[in-house]
Amino acid sequence: MLRYLIRRLMIAIPVLFGILFMSFMFTRLLPGDPLLMMMSVEEFSATDEYMEQRRSDLGLDKPVPVQYVVWVGEVFQGNLGTSFHRRAPVTELIWDRLGPTALLTGTGILLALIIGIPIGVMAAVRQNSWFDYFSATGSMLAISIPNFFLGLMAIFIFSLQLRWLPTGGLRTLGMEPSLGDSLKHLIMPAGVLSAVLIGPYVRYTRQSMLDVLRQDHITTATAKGVRGRSIVIFHGLRNALIPLTTVIAIQIPALLAGTVIIETIFSWPGMGQLVLEAIRRRDYPIIIGVVLFSAVLVMIFNLIADLLAAILDPRIRL
Amino acid sequence: MDSQTTPTGEPLLSVRNLSTTFSTETGLVQAVRNVSWELYPGEILGVVGESGSGKSVTMASIMGVVPKPAGKVSGDSVMFEGRDLLKLPPREMRKIRGREITMIFQDPMTAFNPVKTIGHQIAEAIRVHDRRVSRKAARARSIELLASVGVPSPEARYSQFPHEYSGGMRQRAMIAMAIANGPKLIIADEPTTALDVTIQAQVLDVLKLIQAETGAATILITHDLGLISEMSDRVLVMYAGKVVESSDVFSVFGNPQHPYTLGLLASLPRIDTRLDSLLSIPGQPPSLTSPPPGCAFHPRCELSRGRSECWTAEPPLVQIAGPTDHTTACHFFTEMDTEAGRVSAMLGVDVRSKAES
Ligand SMILES: Nc1ncnc2c1ncn2[C@@H]1O[C@H](COP(=O)(O)OP(=O)(O)O)[C@@H](O)[C@H]1O
Ligand SMILES: [Mg+2]
Numbered sequence: 134m135l136r137y138l139i140r141r142l143m144i145a146i147p148v149l150f151g152i153l154f155m156s157f158m159f160t161r162l163l164p165g166d167p168l169l170m171m172m173s174v175e176e177f178s179a180t181d182e183y184m185e186q187r188r189s190d191l192g193l194d195k196p197v198p199v200q201y202v203v204w205v206g207e208v209f210q211g212n213l214g215t216s217f218h219r220r221a222p223v224t225e226l227i228w229d230r231l232g233p234t235a236l237l238t239g240t241g242i243l244l245a246l247i248i249g250i251p252i253g254v255m256a257a258v259r260q261n262s263w264f265d266y267f268s269a270t271g272s273m274l275a276i277s278i279p280n281f282f283l284g285l286m287a288i289f290i291f292s293l294q295l296r297w298l299p300t301g302g303l304r305t306l307g308m309e310p311s312l313g314d315s316l317k318h319l320i321m322p323a324g325v326l327s328a329v330l331i332g333p334y335v336r337y338t339r340q341s342m343l344d345v346l347r348q349d350h351i352t353t354a355t356a357k358g359v360r361g362r363s364i365v366i367f368h369g370l371r372n373a374l375i376p377l378t379t380v381i382a383i384q385i386p387a388l389l390a391g392t393v394i395i396e397t398i399f400s401w402p403g404m405g406q407l408v409l410e411a412i413r414r415r416d417y418p419i420i421i422g423v424v425l426f427s428a429v430l431v432m433i434f435n436l437i438a439d440l441l442a443a444i445l446d447p448r449i450r451l
Numbered sequence: 452m453d454s455q456t457t458p459t460g461e462p463l464l465s466v467r468n469l470s471t472t473f474s475t476e477t478g479l480v481q482a483v484r485n486v487s488w489e490l491y492p493g494e495i496l497g498v499v500g501e502s503g504s505g506k507s508v509t510m511a512s513i514m515g516v517v518p519k520p521a522g523k524v525s526g527d528s529v530m531f532e533g534r535d536l537l538k539l540p541p542r543e544m545r546k547i548r549g550r551e552i553t554m555i556f557q558d559p560m561t562a563f564n565p566v567k568t569i570g571h572q573i574a575e576a577i578r579v580h581d582r583r584v585s586r587k588a589a590r591a592r593s594i595e596l597l598a599s600v601g602v603p604s605p606e607a608r609y610s611q612f613p614h615e616y617s618g619g620m621r622q623r624a625m626i627a628m629a630i631a632n633g634p635k636l637i638i639a640d641e642p643t644t645a646l647d648v649t650i651q652a653q654v655l656d657v658l659k660l661i662q663a664e665t666g667a668a669t670i671l672i673t674h675d676l677g678l679i680s681e682m683s684d685r686v687l688v689m690y691a692g693k694v695v696e697s698s699d700v701f702s703v704f705g706n707p708q709h710p711y712t713l714g715l716l717a718s719l720p721r722i723d724t725r726l727d728s729l730l731s732i733p734g735q736p737p738s739l740t741s742p743p744p745g746c747a748f749h750p751r752c753e754l755s756r757g758r759s760e761c762w763t764a765e766p767p768l769v770q771i772a773g774p775t776d777h778t779t780a781c782h783f784f785t786e787m788d789t790e791a792g793r794v795s796a797m798l799g800v801d802v803r804s805k806a807e808s
Pocket of ligand 2: 503506507508640641
């Protein structure tokens, strides 16, 4: 286990450096002074002498390879530079946005799993029944409707017509933060996100269940006298979860960085909005920061996927 | 095995006109076609036939585990101890499966759930049939069972997963699971086919031992005639979803009454034949989507050459006059002695042999 972790980290290191290198090249290719990208907020009002001093401190008068090393050193200390536009450290900005995004995607994924897995299991058990066809059609429909449309429809129905839910935001401004209020704000964006995810989850679940239910050990369990329901859950789903977990875990980083549309529609102060704004304003430190952050997330969730697979499948030895 | 003739008394299992079909994209597969046979308490019935002849599907039909909705089982009855398994409600059938009738499968690698320990799976077999057995008691009993089939250090083995067992050990564990609830009938479907030759003998010894100890009737499915002659009391020969010959093991080996059985015997490697003189049955097993008309074996049969009867009329399974309960489904079985002589002369050795004892 420990050896596996170490080996995985060893593999991760060159990948990380590759990404760092590309990001670094990007900062050097951009117009403008790289010094600006590495300064902290307080330093923006500094004098020219101070700037020169800082430039040599940061080694920006040195050859490019040395600069790379210095830059990497800064990154490892958590210094991703300062946002041009927001005048705040990039690390801090990302950190602030991570919470709401994690809340939104976490809830969306959870909802989609709670709804999607049972439907997928049923569809597999009753293969080619009306339920199977119905769920397949429903999944297709949910995937083909663009999520911005779904979001706007939801706002129209639940906020404007029924007036049940707020149109957006993390919580009602000027109100004492409360769980109920937060939930009211969360339910629509998370629901729309889950609607997008349910279709694929139903299909993964159905497919891996079908694969498992065809296996010999299911016949053994039946021949042993195990009840149908127990076979489906304890023998079928238990095995089908192995590929399912991997698919879902690997997908999470993309969701964390990719709920831009839903966040925008529901004015959700998450990563997607941060990135969108940064792109619009050419706020390179933020863009590079998010790229690096996403890369690290991908690596972490790949590792998590492997660990989960190893926990669920005794045949996998780490 | 001992040289018994026709078993007497009530059969334990009596199969009457059983048929099983599968609807597939290429058509209706007639996997089992109207078979009838019986099994007597305590005996070992060998079921032999080329792969695809419907052996496994017959047993799955009896157990009620034919995959639905593609598979359809029909027939008059499958009587097991006074109950018709074809008409039993699912709840009642579930009580029989794994308790009164158990199965040992061909490939012990895939027959166990890969993510649960062997011990857990044996204990499950015990506990699904008796909820009053505590986890602890089921565990203790499972360990006992593992020990009884010769799995070394059963305590430790209890907590191991299938992939940590060798093939032979897995099949022993499978046997342990099959005898967990004291079954009246054990169906072993090619229990050694997937194993190394050296391991096969060991697993067979275990099987013989537990059969002798438990006295459970056993159906041994195999395409290995050697195994049949060594293990079983009576033999059922299946071809293209039908029973073509059945009798006690001595009559089938010493006096085959169906050309297909003779063909199987002639293709059996012997110590006293040169390998190059082995005869294999010409041609391929027929399609079960559209079985040949008349006798399904006629396209591959020496006896049927030029005889229209073989492809126009289906031969019924008839009783042969004699001291034993010997049946065959061949229009020209009376010529079988001559035919056996001809084949033996060709091979230079009498293919009709005494069953090994
Ligand atoms: N689930 C299934 N669907 C369609 N055809 C099947 C199925 N199971 C078995 N068959 C067919 O039934 C026939 C008999 O198979 P089987 O009983 O497994 O043969 P064997 O004598 O080798 O055990 C074969 O032709 C096989 O292709
Ligand atoms: Mg078979």
